[in-house]
Amino acid sequence: MASMSKIMIIGNVGRDAELRMTPNGKAVCEFSVAVNRVMGGGSGERKEETDWYRVSCWARQAEIAQQYVRKGTSIFVEGRFQPRTYVDKTGANRTSYDINADNFVLLSSRQAGEGGMGATAPAPAEPSFDPDEIPF
Numbered sequence: 001m002a003s004m005s006k007i008m009i010i011g012n013v014g015r016d017a018e019l020r021m022t023p024n025g026k027a028v029c030e031f032s033v034a035v036n037r038v039m040g041g042g043s044g045e046r047k048e049e050t051d052w053y054r055v056s057c058w059a060r061q062a063e064i065a066q067q068y069v070r071k072g073t074s075i076f077v078e079g080r081f082q083p084r085t086y087v088d089k090t091g092a093n094r095t096s097y098d099i100n101a102d103n104f105v106l107l108s109s110r111q112a113g114e115g116g117m118g119a120t121a122p123a124p125a126e127p128s129f130d131p132d133e134i135p136f
Helices: 059-068
Strands: 007-013 018-021 027-040 046-058 074-087 093-106
Touching: 018 059, 027 059, 046 059, 046 074, 059 093
Parallel strands: 046 093
Antiparallel strands: 007 027, 007 074, 018 027, 027 046, 074 093
Protein backbone atom coordinates (compact mmCIF):
# COMPACT_ATOMS: atom_id res chain seq x y z
CA MET A 1 0.00 0.00 0.00
CA ALA A 2 1.32 3.47 -0.88
CA SER A 3 1.71 6.11 1.78
CA MET A 4 2.53 9.80 1.85
CA SER A 5 3.50 12.48 4.35
CA LYS A 6 3.19 16.09 3.20
CA ILE A 7 2.74 19.49 4.82
CA MET A 8 2.15 22.92 3.27
CA ILE A 9 2.48 26.13 5.24
CA ILE A 10 2.34 29.86 4.53
CA GLY A 11 3.96 32.12 7.07
CA ASN A 12 6.69 34.63 7.81
CA VAL A 13 10.37 33.78 8.07
CA GLY A 14 11.54 34.22 11.67
CA ARG A 15 15.30 34.23 11.07
CA ASP A 16 17.63 34.48 8.09
CA ALA A 17 18.49 31.21 6.37
CA GLU A 18 21.75 29.67 7.59
CA LEU A 19 23.77 27.48 5.21
CA ARG A 20 26.12 24.75 6.38
CA MET A 21 27.71 21.65 4.88
CA THR A 22 27.26 18.08 6.10
CA PRO A 23 30.40 15.96 6.68
CA ASN A 24 29.68 14.38 3.27
CA GLY A 25 29.81 17.82 1.59
CA LYS A 26 26.05 18.20 1.03
CA ALA A 27 24.59 21.71 1.52
CA VAL A 28 21.80 22.13 4.07
CA CYS A 29 20.07 25.40 4.89
CA GLU A 30 17.81 26.01 7.89
CA PHE A 31 15.40 28.80 8.78
CA SER A 32 12.28 29.18 10.90
CA VAL A 33 8.74 30.08 9.80
CA ALA A 34 5.96 31.48 11.99
CA VAL A 35 2.38 30.53 11.09
CA ASN A 36 -0.36 32.52 12.81
CA ARG A 37 -3.73 31.03 13.73
CA VAL A 38 -6.77 33.02 14.83
CA MET A 39 -9.12 31.20 17.14
CA GLY A 40 -12.53 32.44 18.18
CA GLY A 41 -13.98 31.66 21.57
CA GLY A 42 -17.65 31.15 22.33
CA SER A 43 -17.78 34.62 23.87
CA GLY A 44 -16.75 36.26 20.60
CA GLU A 45 -13.16 36.68 21.77
CA ARG A 46 -10.54 36.30 19.09
CA LYS A 47 -7.23 34.83 20.15
CA GLU A 48 -4.14 34.64 17.94
CA GLU A 49 -1.57 31.87 18.37
CA THR A 50 1.68 31.31 16.51
CA ASP A 51 3.16 27.95 15.54
CA TRP A 52 6.88 27.88 14.72
CA TYR A 53 8.35 25.47 12.19
CA ARG A 54 12.02 24.72 11.56
CA VAL A 55 12.58 24.27 7.80
CA SER A 56 15.52 22.43 6.21
CA CYS A 57 16.41 22.66 2.51
CA TRP A 58 19.05 20.49 0.83
CA ALA A 59 21.53 20.63 -2.06
CA ARG A 60 20.90 23.35 -4.70
CA GLN A 61 17.67 24.41 -3.00
CA ALA A 62 19.71 25.10 0.17
CA GLU A 63 22.04 27.41 -1.75
CA ILE A 64 19.08 29.32 -3.21
CA ALA A 65 17.41 29.61 0.21
CA GLN A 66 20.61 31.01 1.71
CA GLN A 67 20.66 33.75 -0.92
CA TYR A 68 17.02 34.88 -0.72
CA VAL A 69 15.27 33.73 2.48
CA ARG A 70 15.39 36.57 5.01
CA LYS A 71 13.66 37.38 8.26
CA GLY A 72 10.26 38.95 7.63
CA THR A 73 9.74 37.41 4.19
CA SER A 74 6.34 35.82 3.51
CA ILE A 75 6.92 32.27 2.27
CA PHE A 76 5.09 29.13 1.11
CA VAL A 77 6.81 25.86 2.05
CA GLU A 78 5.84 22.31 1.19
CA GLY A 79 7.60 19.20 2.33
CA ARG A 80 7.67 16.33 4.77
CA PHE A 81 6.64 16.98 8.38
CA GLN A 82 8.68 15.50 11.22
CA PRO A 83 7.64 16.38 14.77
CA ARG A 84 10.53 15.92 17.19
CA THR A 85 10.30 15.81 20.99
CA TYR A 86 13.11 16.86 23.30
CA VAL A 87 13.76 17.97 26.87
CA ASP A 88 14.71 21.66 27.26
CA LYS A 89 17.21 23.18 29.72
CA THR A 90 14.57 23.40 32.45
CA GLY A 91 13.64 19.72 32.10
CA ALA A 92 10.32 20.37 30.36
CA ASN A 93 9.21 18.21 27.43
CA ARG A 94 9.03 20.22 24.20
CA THR A 95 8.08 19.53 20.60
CA SER A 96 9.87 20.92 17.56
CA TYR A 97 7.93 21.04 14.29
CA ASP A 98 10.48 20.24 11.58
CA ILE A 99 9.84 20.38 7.83
CA ASN A 100 12.18 18.80 5.32
CA ALA A 101 11.34 21.10 2.37
CA ASP A 102 10.60 19.76 -1.10
CA ASN A 103 9.80 23.24 -2.41
CA PHE A 104 9.45 26.83 -1.27
CA VAL A 105 8.16 30.01 -2.92
CA LEU A 106 8.87 33.54 -1.70
CA LEU A 107 5.58 35.43 -1.57
CA SER A 108 7.10 38.78 -0.60
CA SER A 109 10.45 40.14 0.47
CA ARG A 110 11.70 42.78 2.83
CA GLN A 111 12.45 46.18 1.37
CA ALA A 112 16.10 46.84 0.58
CA GLY A 113 18.00 48.24 3.50
CA GLU A 114 15.71 46.87 6.23
CA GLY A 115 18.42 44.71 7.71
CA GLY A 116 19.65 41.22 7.11
CA MET A 117 22.76 40.37 5.16
CA GLY A 118 23.17 40.19 1.41
CA ALA A 119 20.62 40.85 -1.30
CA THR A 120 17.00 39.77 -1.06
CA ALA A 121 14.80 38.72 -3.92
CA PRO A 122 12.93 41.68 -5.42
CA ALA A 123 9.33 42.02 -4.31
CA PRO A 124 6.77 41.36 -7.06
CA ALA A 125 4.53 44.27 -8.05
CA GLU A 126 1.47 42.12 -7.35
CA PRO A 127 1.47 39.04 -5.12
CA SER A 128 1.92 35.94 -7.27
CA PHE A 129 -0.17 33.90 -4.84
CA ASP A 130 -3.75 34.49 -3.75
CA PRO A 131 -4.64 32.63 -0.51
CA ASP A 132 -8.29 32.58 -1.64
CA GLU A 133 -7.28 30.20 -4.43
CA ILE A 134 -6.44 27.40 -1.98
CA PRO A 135 -9.05 24.65 -2.46
CA PHE A 136 -9.35 23.84 1.28
